[in-house]
Amino acid sequence: MNQRTEIASLGEFGLIDHLTQNIEFKNASSILGVGDDAAIIDHFGRQTVVSSDILIEGIHFDLSYTPIKHLGYKSVVVNLSDIYAMNATPTQILVNIGFSNRFSVETLDEFYAGVHAACEEYQVDLVGGDTSSSQKGFIISITAIGEVAPDQFVKRSGAKVNDLICVSGELGSAFLGLTLLEREKKIFQETGAQPDLENQKHIVGRLLKPEARKDIIEYFAAAEVLPTSMIDISDGLSSDILHICKQSDVGCVLYEDKFPFNDDAKEFAYKLQLDPTACALSGGEDYELLFTISQEAYEKIKINPSISVIGYIAPAEEGKHLITRGGNKHELIAQGWNHMNK
Amino acid sequence: MNQRTEIASLGEFGLIDHLTQNIEFKNASSILGVGDDAAIIDHFGRQTVVSSDILIEGIHFDLSYTPIKHLGYKSVVVNLSDIYAMNATPTQILVNIGFSNRFSVETLDEFYAGVHAACEEYQVDLVGGDTSSSQKGFIISITAIGEVAPDQFVKRSGAKVNDLICVSGELGSAFLGLTLLEREKKIFQETGAQPDLENQKHIVGRLLKPEARKDIIEYFAAAEVLPTSMIDISDGLSSDILHICKQSDVGCVLYEDKFPFNDDAKEFAYKLQLDPTACALSGGEDYELLFTISQEAYEKIKINPSISVIGYIAPAEEGKHLITRGGNKHELIAQGWNHMNK
Numbered sequence: 303m304n305q306r307t308e309i310a311s312l313g314e315f316g317l318i319d320h321l322t323q324n325i326e327f328k329n330a331s332s333i334l335g336v337g338d339d340a341a342i343i344d345h346f347g348r349q350t351v352v353s354s355d356i357l358i359e360g361i362h363f364d365l366s367y368t369p370i371k372h373l374g375y376k377s378v379v380v381n382l383s384d385i386y387a388m389n390a391t392p393t394q395i396l397v398n399i400g401f402s403n404r405f406s407v408e409t410l411d412e413f414y415a416g417v418h419a420a421c422e423e424y425q426v427d428l429v430g431g432d433t434s435s436s437q438k439g440f441i442i443s444i445t446a447i448g449e450v451a452p453d454q455f456v457k458r459s460g461a462k463v464n465d466l467i468c469v470s471g472e473l474g475s476a477f478l479g480l481t482l483l484e485r486e487k488k489i490f491q492e493t494g495a496q497p498d499l500e501n502q503k504h505i506v507g508r509l510l511k512p513e514a515r516k517d518i519i520e521y522f523a524a525a526e527v528l529p530t531s532m533i534d535i536s537d538g539l540s541s542d543i544l545h546i547c548k549q550s551d552v553g554c555v556l557y558e559d560k561f562p563f564n565d566d567a568k569e570f571a572y573k574l575q576l577d578p579t580a581c582a583l584s585g586g587e588d589y590e591l592l593f594t595i596s597q598e599a600y601e602k603i604k605i606n607p608s609i610s611v612i613g614y615i616a617p618a619e620e621g622k623h624l625i626t627r628g629g630n631k632h633e634l635i636a637q638g639w640n641h642m643n644k
Numbered sequence: 645m646n647q648r649t650e651i652a653s654l655g656e657f658g659l660i661d662h663l664t665q666n667i668e669f670k671n672a673s674s675i676l677g678v679g680d681d682a683a684i685i686d687h688f689g690r691q692t693v694v695s696s697d698i699l700i701e702g703i704h705f706d707l708s709y710t711p712i713k714h715l716g717y718k719s720v721v722v723n724l725s726d727i728y729a730m731n732a733t734p735t736q737i738l739v740n741i742g743f744s745n746r747f748s749v750e751t752l753d754e755f756y757a758g759v760h761a762a763c764e765e766y767q768v769d770l771v772g773g774d775t776s777s778s779q780k781g782f783i784i785s786i787t788a789i790g791e792v793a794p795d796q797f798v799k800r801s802g803a804k805v806n807d808l809i810c811v812s813g814e815l816g817s818a819f820l821g822l823t824l825l826e827r828e829k830k831i832f833q834e835t836g837a838q839p840d841l842e843n844q845k846h847i848v849g850r851l852l853k854p855e856a857r858k859d860i861i862e863y864f865a866a867a868e869v870l871p872t873s874m875i876d877i878s879d880g881l882s883s884d885i886l887h888i889c890k891q892s893d894v895g896c897v898l899y900e901d902k903f904p905f906n907d908d909a910k911e912f913a914y915k916l917q918l919d920p921t922a923c924a925l926s927g928g929e930d931y932e933l934l935f936t937i938s939q940e941a942y943e944k945i946k947i948n949p950s951i952s953v954i955g956y957i958a959p960a961e962e963g964k965h966l967i968t969r970g971g972n973k974h975e976l977i978a979q980g981w982n983h984m985n986k
Contacts, residue, residue, distance in 0.1 A: 315887075333691060334797070334799065337800070337891065338730065338799050338800050338801075338891075339695060339726040339727075339729035339730055339800070339874075339875060339876060340693045340694055340695035340726050340727055340729070340730045340732070340788075340790070341693070341694045341695070342691050342692070342693055342730070342792070342797050343691065343692040343693075343694060344691045344692065344794065345692065347689070349675060349684050349685065349686045350684070350685040350686065350687065350692050350789075351682045351683070351684055351685075352682055352683045352685060352694075352736075352738060352771070352772060352787070352789065353681060353682035353683070353738075353772060354696075354738040354740050354772060354773055354774060354785070354787050355740065355774045356740040356741070356742055356774045356775075356776050356783070356785055357776075358742050358776055358777075358778050358779065358783070359779070360779040361742075361776055361777055361778065361779065362776070384681040384682050385681075385682055387681035387682070388680065388681055388682045388684070390682070394694075396694060396695075396696040396787065398696055398697065398698040398785050399698070400698055400700050400703075400783070429694070430694060430695060430696060431696060432696060432697045432698045433698075434698050434699075434700055434703055434704070435700075435703055436700050436703065436783075437700065437701070437702040437703065437780055437781055438779055438780040438781075439779055439780075441698070441700070441742070441778075441783055443696070443698055443740050443785030445694070445696050445738065445787040446682075447692075447694065448682070450684070452686065455676070455684050457676065457680050458679070458680050458681070459680075532681075533681060534681060545657075549679065549680075
């Protein structure tokens with residue numbers, strides 16, 4: 303970017319006006335948006351679903367290889383993913399950001415271009431938020447709001463013995479994208495060599511511009527399937543299935559040979575001498591939906607090519623296990639990305 | 645505090661469990677809380693009110709003189725104040741925090757003790773949030789959710805010519821508390837002398853442990869008064885009345901001799917050679933409610949000793965002015981605390 307406008311030249315209220323101009327509501331539930339002490343929402347008899355996340359530069363993202371427009375898009379998407387994981391439809395977001403004086407108005411414009419693109423793609427309204435300077439780095443806190451018909455929401459705690467364990471899309475690719483970008487960053491720092499992304503657009507895209515599984519929730523509604531439990535995969539399959547098991551007080555069996563991988567991603571994993579299964583179990587950031595269904599619902603699920611059945615729910619006393627391709631049985635342990643230990 | 649437990653020893657999920665154990669819901673609208681991908685809320689036909697703020701160490705608060713339990717309390721209260729400013733009743737909060745490795749589990753416990761105390765005082769439920777490490781300092785992002793009967797919410801944009809301008813409580817005291825604490829911090833840094841707060845508990849309390857004006861909203865309901873516009877005073881009376889004027893497309897006249905001050909605070913202002921009126925206009929952080937009412941509502945308002953009438957709404961073309969005690973007329977300008985310029 304050539305131009306650099308200092309944020310202080312607009313002031314806080316001028317900046318908010320600048321970043322939130324021309325918002326047109328897409329949802330009848332958005333009664334009042336940006337510009338007052340609070341937003342007003344009316345879900346007209348449906349229940350309100352709320353989730354909030356904080357993302358901090360240097361902990362959750364690295365601006366040295368993350369285009370800030372993609373960061374804006376992804377920040378929204380990962381919050382919407384939490385709403386979908388309740389079997390709900392997102393309708394509004396509030397965006398809080400903090401930024402040091404290294405950021406210009408043009409950079410924030412890029413970030414909000416990504417935010418607005420996600421709002422457009424998922425048909426949600428930006429109804430509020432806050433901006434502040436920070437002492438260091440870029441800080442994002444997004445609250446996503448959605449709606450669901452009463453008693454149609456799906457918790458983590460409803461999985462029953464013999465239910466089938468299903469996952470949408472593919473696993474492990476985002477972690478491979480991260481591994482590649484971190485490798486190229488290190489090479490650049492050490493040698494100055496330009497990044498060689500080896501045409502791995504797919505895995506890089508899975509990390510930098512993930513999508514939330516709106517289509518799966520719409521499929522559930524159309525096929526009249528109500529999962530017994532659901533979670534989105536943010537910390538890795540292993541960590542997230544253990545959340546379902548703990549909160550449902552059950553065990554599980556997963557089959558390695560049922561894990562869905564992207565062919566190119568799998569091939570690239572081998573090239574990096576990484577085990578695709580380990581990437582799926584511990585990688586995280588896939589933002590796929592992991593859910594359980596009763597066996598009776600199987601006929602309705604199997605025709606959707608985006609859904610894989612990867613195991614079943616077992617009694618709690620049988621523990622949580624992975625059966626490998628070779629037939630070996632391993633205990634599942636939580637070893638997902640843990641932002642606390644970074 | 646004597647004990648220091650490292651946060652990494654609990655892990656992210658262990659920490660969330662630790663900080664959110666034993667939560668009992670106070671509101672029927674809280675259907676599902678902490679422990680899933682999102683919270684579920686049902687306001688049963690009332691509209692949902694949402695506001696979110698971000699507070700960053702070194703920008704919004706200084707832990708060298710702010711007890712962290714008070715910070716937890718205040719972080720909640722300032723968000724609830726935004727809900728009250730819509731003439732709504734807060735019902736839930738979500739709390740996101742980021743913290744560097746200088747913070748221990750015991751320190752976070754203190755912070756959450758303040759959060760829980762505010763939840764108790766204002767009868768709101770903690771239903772979600774996120775925790776993360778940060779590269780530097782303490783970061784707080786709180787989302788407050790409330791409810792209001794449809795069409796009973798009060799915007800900033802409804803003030804009409806000849807409406808009376810009213811304010812709750814007292815003005816300028818929090819700024820005096822800040823001035824005192826900053827003075828003592830500077831003396832301590834330069835000389836090592838222990839802070840002398842001169843028994844100014846009142847103004848220090850107004851800064852460190854403000855309360856939101858729940859009572860005023862309850863009074864409106866009981867007296868059947870619906871303000872024509874409302875805002876909470878976070879940036880100073882001048883900046884905040886200008887928001888109402890801009891969004892209502894009106895002017896205003898304020899009378900200095902009508903401004904409500906606390907006697908001790910006023911005396912202390914003179915001692916510091918500060919003008920109490922300037923503190924009221926530009927100080928900020930009072931978290932009082934500033935609102936307009938029709939002249940017909942005056943009889944219902946005047947009997948409440950916590951409400952002062954400080955001026956009236958004028959036509960836009962007459963501008964925005966302050967009439968001083970001496971009868972001089974000054975144009976009001978926005979010069980509140982601006983966190984962007986710090």
